[in-house]
Structure formats: structure tokens, C-alpha cells
Amino acid sequence: MSVVFALATPPAKSAICIFRVTGRGCLSKIPELAGSPLEKNKKFYLRTIKNKSGDIVDRVGIISFKGPDSYTGEDSFEVYAHGGLGVMAMLVDVFKSLGFDEAPPGEFTKRAFLNNKISLAEAEAVVDLIDSHDQGGVVLSSNTLSGDFTEKVLGFSDTINNLRVRVEGEIDFSDEGESFFDSSLPNELSLLVENFKLFVGGCLNKKNHSAKNKVMFVGPVNSGKSSVFNRLLGFERALVSEKPGTTRDLVESEIFYNEASFSISDTAGLRETDDVVESKGMQFALEQLNSVDLVVGVFDSDEGSILDRFAELSNEKKYLKVYNKTDLGHVVREGVFDCMVSAKTGEGFDGLKKLISNAFKSDISGDYMYLVRDRHIGLFQSSINHLENALLKLSEDAGLELIAEDLKLARSDLNEIMGVKMSDSLLGDIFSSFCIGK
Amino acid sequence: MDKFDVVVVGGGHAGVEAAYAVYRSGLSCALVTFEKSKIGQMSCNPAIGGLGKSHIVREIDAMGGIMPIATDMSGIQYRTLNTRKGDAVQALRVQCDRDLYKKAIQKILNSTSINIFEEEVEDLIVEQKSVKGVLTKNKKIYGKKTILTTGTFLNGLMYIGSEVSSGGRVGDDSAIPLSKKLYDLKLPMGRLKTGTPARVKMSTLDLSVMEEQPGETPTPFMSLAGEVKQHQDQLSCFITRTNKTTHQIISDNTHLSAMYSGNISGIGPRYCPSIEDKVFKFGHKESHQIFIEPEGIGVDLVYPNGISTSLPKKVQEDFIHTIKGMEQCEITEFGYAVEYDFVDPRTNKKTLETKYFNDFYLAGQINGTTGYEEAAAQGLVAGLNAAQAIQKKPDFILQREEAYIGVLIDDLTTHGITEPYRMFTSRAEHRLLLSQNNAEQRLLSKAFKLGIIPEERNTTFVNKEKQYAEFVKTRLDKTKILSFINKEQQTVSLDEKRSISSILARPDVDENNLIELNKEEEIFFKRASTEIKYKGYIEKQTREINKNKKQNNKKIPPSINYKKISGLSNEVVEKLTKSQPETIGSASQIEGVTPAAINLILISIKKQELEKLNA
């Protein structure tokens, strides 16, 4: 495969940036790149990189990994350079002049997979790891990566196999005087279905999870939503004025807190309005409510009827009630709000941030064990459907060959998840478990 | 000097079927075999069919082969297995009169233009990587194509306890010079073994203490060609069992068995274990079943199926006499194990022509299979392809989803074997498509196009298919009823009238009570019922097959060098290099070849193609 390179660190100004290069023959290009070869594998060397016209680009660190002992399984090396955008741009030019191609996304992992360094499920988890949005996601991904997930799936395959051995045995060797098949089979099958469902229930679908944590601010007009929003962002993103109904469109932005990112949006304040533009904005905000994960109500009064109306709006969603304008010193009832802040002074904002990020943490606590992709969920579901169908056919006393077919399909769905063809030693298993043959 | 289109070596089940296929293709054929009188001999148990096997026989039948007809000419007990399961896994097993079977084959061959030579083939005429014919002691026989079907005879050695003798079958010679020739040609060879039980005089058995197993009535036919009109007289089989005393004698003497003494290096089939194997490996079982199978009508001989052995004669005698009903029996021939050479079947293309020598085909047990049916199927494939090639017509290859024969050939040529290969229904991933009862629908028109079945038979078939379509339309789709009887024999009323076909799809219906049928319609009805029950599964399989077809049919250029494909593991490189799969489909079937590896191969083929284009 061709030699490709990629920037392994974010394309932003930082102290250091890392380029990774992989592909057959890439190590032989090091002298051309950095003046001289690296004597030892997996050792860090300092070198100067110059461009075609002989100008110094940067003084860098280089380390080589000879295949197959590298991430991709091919010859690879890494370049540690200074993190200026200018240096990065020049390094890209240098790599290209050596005939290296820019790697498409996921290329390194793909190669690692093709070279049998990781299984398909594991390869996908690495991709998840890279674009995971928060710490929690990372933990889940590495669970998948560790092979724990693989082991679980293999366990289910084994159980299906055991059932298949008996069903296929009964089909192919029915005149052998062996009893392959007894009343325990339906029970074992339904136990398998139950366990399997539990396991799949514990798999958090990657799509749901890595979608940005969406937070939406709602509240009555002029309660200070835009001010709170701006304060959270740390700069003036939304317009603020004392005129009620200032915000008319949805205003979106992103904040980072505790290594997590949230997409937050400010909305038009809700009131009975006859201003067409504003009512449109409100309508849009209401529609958006469905796709958000957390609704934050911002209020500047504790009037029960207003609070009730918003509680109703957010019905099924996670909902935080925030009282704004504490600096004004109004008295509010105890325990009505989750959090008291002042957008003006910044009071209470640490607490608000914590509340927001905690609202998401609980999502990925204990119950969810594995982070999987849509593809996995689809295949698991299909596998379960086949098992349930087999169970149904058993109860209907349908032909055993149909039950065998469903078991086979259930098993092959799992094969596909693992991305490998698990050796099908079905006949061998039949021969070693039962005395067959005349 | 004798010159033929095709020279077939060996008059076993593979050889006979090959020669008959060549003959039916309108070409000249020589059949060279040790003894004329043993053509079509059943070396082991006198039965044809069984699970996976009757499927093959019906496929041979749909292509006008000889085995199904000879079976019906000699069948003395017919039994359908798995009657409580669905159509795809039901199988007919026919007990044959050993002598009549052989005579039937010989009678059919004698009515053809096939030239039979009673000679031992000792050498092959090889010119520039191409086989031009065979040499016997006194003759040179030339053929445009040569098919080797020498069964268990290649350097065959027979073992009884510590006695060893040369031979491919009791009472027969072993083919030693020919074996040596194959080694000289550097074909990849190996050793396999199999065994057979003692034969016993029927008149010395006490059948009254055994369980009688009569054949099925009305007696069905193996062949659907309609050529055999009348069955032989039907006989029963009997069932008895081994017991603790039997097992004691066997385990006390296991070390004396040829198979356990370490003399035999060949690998035996796990599904055909000797009785010493069964006792050793499944010590917890107190008893094993034995089928007492008559060897023929008016023949005072039975084949006790289930106690194959290579124990010394004295021990055989002792343990057999402990078995219920066999206490006084007289043994006419002792059980033995036979070890023989085979050629790694990955040597062959799917036409069964070897990859290393042109015009040279291998078929039957020489390819590491066991069983008459498996041998016959290969004979048919090799014979047809030799004939096709001579006539410059396309290869005849059946796909895995078309026939068990396709599964057999693909398994052999891409996976090779690790033990003698026998067919099982579970080997066919498209099992639901491949019933013993739909072989004609799958293969008959193909055979007709090849010109190997008579016009008349094709017409009958086509008409019958028309009748069937009509039956489904008028009797099943259009006939509507308001109630039916369920499996609990209760009447179920429907809210509105529904067609018979839609009711057949219900799991709870008792089909037997659905409509009044005449005899002819009964077959149609059963067929329709199966088709309706399988419909969903079959649609799914068909979709899957079509999805993969394009990629699977992609040819792998023989010039491919797997070692040069970066990223393939050594194990995969080794396996692929050894089996040299012809297509991506075959490659992906090989154990250990992952989808990722397939991608790499595809990419490398693509690259090669691009490079060619650019050059």
C-alpha cells in the first residue's frame, strides 16, 4: 500500500504537533526527509527537516516503528514538530514532495485492521475513540477495544453453536440411535435470547452517544436567557437588551467543560405574541425541543403558573430550572429552582456548569457497558430476531430444518460483527460430542 | 493401437458414471478395470442413499445417470429418513441386493458402445504436462482425455489385527505401479483409511430376538426417470445392539486392533468409526446399535452395519458372539481396515481436471472422498467435463446453491480434506433450496441442454411442470374455504373465505385434511406446501446469493502471488497458495480467510488489472 501521512494532533496552534507516516518503503525515505537514517528502531532522534529549496522547516523528533510491530502493522514513523500552523503547512508540503499522500480519515486504523492488528469491532472502536466527545465515551470505547466485547460476542456464538450441534446432529444423523434433542433445548434457547437481549440493552448506540450533548435555553421573555447564554460562552454571542423579545432566532454555540462539549442554544422568550418573526422563532424553538438532551429554563421570577407552563413544555426531557438576576435581591421560594445565578455578576455559574455536565454523565453510568455502532445494533437485532424466530418455530413444531436455518443466520450475524469468519467446526463438534457412525 | 475420446480407469462407481456420461455425450470411451465381473461392485455396505447422499443420487438421476436406475433394479428395502422433518432434509435410503446392483450396472453398460478392457493400468502416457492415455501390461490405450477413478486400490493395504495384506478390497489386487507413477508425477499424495465389518451367514442368526425394520410402503423409487417399473421383492432389516460384555472384550483387546497398534498412518473418517473407536471414545455408552442388512434376495449373508473393525479374527469372533441374536452366528469374512493413497483434491479444477497435467481428470475415492454416491457424482462431473472439453464446449460446473454436487466439488477443490469426505446436509449452506425432491427442477433442463438426457424425458418433465403450475393456480390459489382443521384436530373458522395457499402458510394447519386429492395431485400438493413454508427463507437466501454472485464469480488470475500481497497473514498465504481458488467465492470459503483478506485480494487483482491497462 502507498505511503500516507496524517496529522495526529488537532490542526490548531499548540506546543507540539505530531505527524504519523505509514506504508511500505516509508523508512527508506527518512534520510531524504531528515538528512540521515535512524540507527535504531523505536528510538527517539532529533533531526532537522529542510524543504526542497534547502530552507530549514523545523528541528523535530523522529521515531520509527518497523512493521509488523507498529500500529498499522506496516513500516511507520512519527514526527514531533513545533505546533505552529506555519510549520504544519510546510511539513505537509515536504511530505508531499517525498511522494507521500495525505491519509483519508480512518486510514491508519483501516490498515491496522487489514494487517490483522485489530478486529473489525476493535477497529471501529478506535475510530470512536478518536472522535469521542467526552471522557465517558472514551471509557466505553476502550471497553470495546479491550476485547471484552469480543469475548462476550464469542460467548453468544458458542452458545448458538452448541444448539446448532444438536439440531444439525438430529437432522443429519437421525437414524443413529443417539438422542441429540430433548426438552431442554427450547429452554436453553429462550435463556440465550434473554441474556443476549440484556447484553444488547447494555450496549449504548454510538450514534446517540457521540451526538453532541444538546442544551437549550428557554424561558419567558426578558428573563435573561441570552445573558446567561453569553456568560456561559464567555463572550457576547447573543444580543441582549432590556426590550422583551430581543432574541428572535435560535442562536447556537458550543462550550467545553470538563473535557466534554455541549451544544447550547438560546431561544426566543416565550409569550403570547403577535409579532410574526418572533412567533416563528418561538415555533422553531418548540420544534427543536424534541432533539435536545437538556432543557434549561431561565426565570427571573418564581411565579407558579409560568414555571408550570415551562415544566409542561419540556415534558419528557431532562429539565433544569435556573433563577437569574440574583443580584437584584428579590426573594424567591426555597427549593423551587435547581440553581440560582446572576448573569450580571457571574454568581452561581460554576454550579450551573456542573449541573449541566452532570445531567449527561448519568447517561453513561453503570448500565451501559459497551459503545457500539449502528451496524452492530442492526446485526444484534437481526441475530435476536432469528433466535426468536427459531424459538417460535420450535413451539409451532415446524420443520427442524427451518429452526436450523434461523440458528445459522443468527450465528452468521455475529460473525459479521466480528468481521472475521469464525471457523465453522460444526461437523467436528457433532462428531466429538456424539457417537455417530455405523 | 487403441484410440478413444476418453479413457476411464476403474470400474467402480465413479468410473462407471464417468464412462456412461461420456457415452451419453456421444463420444467414444474405454473403461479399463481389473475385473469385468466386478464392475459396479459395492465394496462396503450394500445401500445407496441416506442423508445428503440420496440428494446426490437424485441429482445424478436428473442428469440421466446410471446409479439411480441400478438402485431401483436391485433395491430390496426402501426407507425415507427424517419423515418428521421438512422436505429439504428428508432422504431415501435403499438397501440393495449387492449382486443384482452390480449386474444391473453391467447390463446397462453392455447396452452401450463403451469398450471394456480387463487390464491393470500400470502407467500413464505423459507428454509435455499432458496425459495422452494409459499403459497396461500388453496394451497402449490412447485417449484425448484420461479419467482416473481407482478408488481404494492405489497401494491399498488391508489390515486385520497384525495381519497385513495387499489389496484395495477383499479378494482384489492393489494398484501398486500406478500409485508409484502418481508419486513420480509429484502429485500431492496422502494416505487415508477406512474399515468394514465382518459378514455373517443369515441362517445362523436368531432374528426373532431382534427388532424388525420393514421397508416403507408403498415402495418409492430412487429414480424418477420412470425406467424401472417393477421393484424386486422387498426384505426387512433387523436391529440389535452391543452390550457391556461386547464392550469388555473390545476394550480388553483394543491394543491388538490394527488401527490402534500404530501400523496405520492414514486418517480415518470420524463419522464411520470402528467399534473399537466407539467403545474407546464413548466409554459411557453402554450399547451401540447394529443394523442387520441382508446382502440380497436368497443370499445367505448379512452385513452387520455398525461394527466395522480391524481387530484380530479371534477377537472379532468373540465379541460378535456376545451380541443378542448373533450368539451362534457363522462369520464368512472378517472385518478389516484398508489404507490407500489419495490425491489432495485441491489439485483439481472444478471440472476435476488436474491443474498440473492437462487432459487428466481424477474422480471418486482417489480424491479423498468416501461413499458410492460421492464417487458417482464426481465420475459424472469428470466425464461430462472431459466430453465438453473435447467438443470445445463450456465447462460444466454446478454452483453450491444449485446442487449438492456443486457443494461436493467446491468443498473438495477449495478446502481439500482432512479425513475421508462424506456428504452431509449441513455442508450445504443453501440446504433449503436443495431437496431430493426438486433435483429435476434444478438440473433437468441443464442436462437436456447438454444433450445427455432423451428428448422424451424432457418433454414429460416440462409437461409436468405445466400441470403443477396449473394445479397451484386452480386448486390452491383460487379455491377458497371458510374453515380448516388444525393440528389438534379442531375446526377453525375463518372470518372470510381464504385460498388454500394462504391457509397452507399457517403453522397450525393440519395439511392432511385440507383438500381431497388424487394420487398425482398429492405430490403436487406436498411440493406446494413445502414451497409455501420455505418461501421467506428461500427469498432471503436468493437475495444473499445474488448479492454475492458478482463478487463471488470474480476470477482470481492463476498468476496471483499471495506472498506478495502485503497484509495477508502467513497462514492465509499458505492456505491460498495450496488451494489456488479459482474465484473470490471459493477463496472466501476457505477457513481463516477473512473478509479483510478478501478485500486485499480484490484490491491486488484490481491493481494488477490497472497495471496491465497502463502497460
Ligand SMILES: Cc1cc2nc3c(=O)[nH]c(=O)nc-3n(C[C@H](O)[C@H](O)[C@H](O)COP(=O)(O)OP(=O)(O)OC[C@H]3O[C@@H](n4cnc5c(N)ncnc54)[C@H](O)[C@@H]3O)c2cc1C
Ligand atoms: C473396506 C472398505 C470399506 C469401506 N467403507 C465405507 C463406509 O463405511 N462408508 C462409505 O460410505 N464408503 C465406504 N467405502 C467406500 C466406498 O466403497 C467407496 O467410496 C466407493 O466404492 C468409491 O468408488 P470409486 O469409484 O471411487 O472406487 P471403487 O469403487 O473402489 O472402484 C475402483 C475401481 O478401480 C479399479 N482399479 C483400481 N486400480 C486400477 C488399475 N490400476 N487398473 C485398472 N483398474 C483399476 C478397481 O478394480 C475398481 O473397479 C469402503 C470401501 C472399502 C474398500
Ligand SMILES: Nc1nc2c(ncn2[C@@H]2O[C@H](COP(=O)(O)OP(=O)(O)OP(=O)(O)O)[C@@H](O)[C@H]2O)c(=O)[nH]1
Ligand atoms: N440585574 C440583572 N439584569 C439582568 C441579568 N440578566 C439579564 N439582565 C437584564 O435583563 C434584560 C433582558 O436580558 P436578555 O438576556 O436579553 O433576556 P432574554 O431572556 O434573552 O430576553 P428575550 O430574548 O427578549 O426573550 C436585559 O436588560 C439584561 O441586561 C442579571 O443577572 N441581573
Ligand SMILES: [Mg+2]
Ligand atoms: Mg434573548
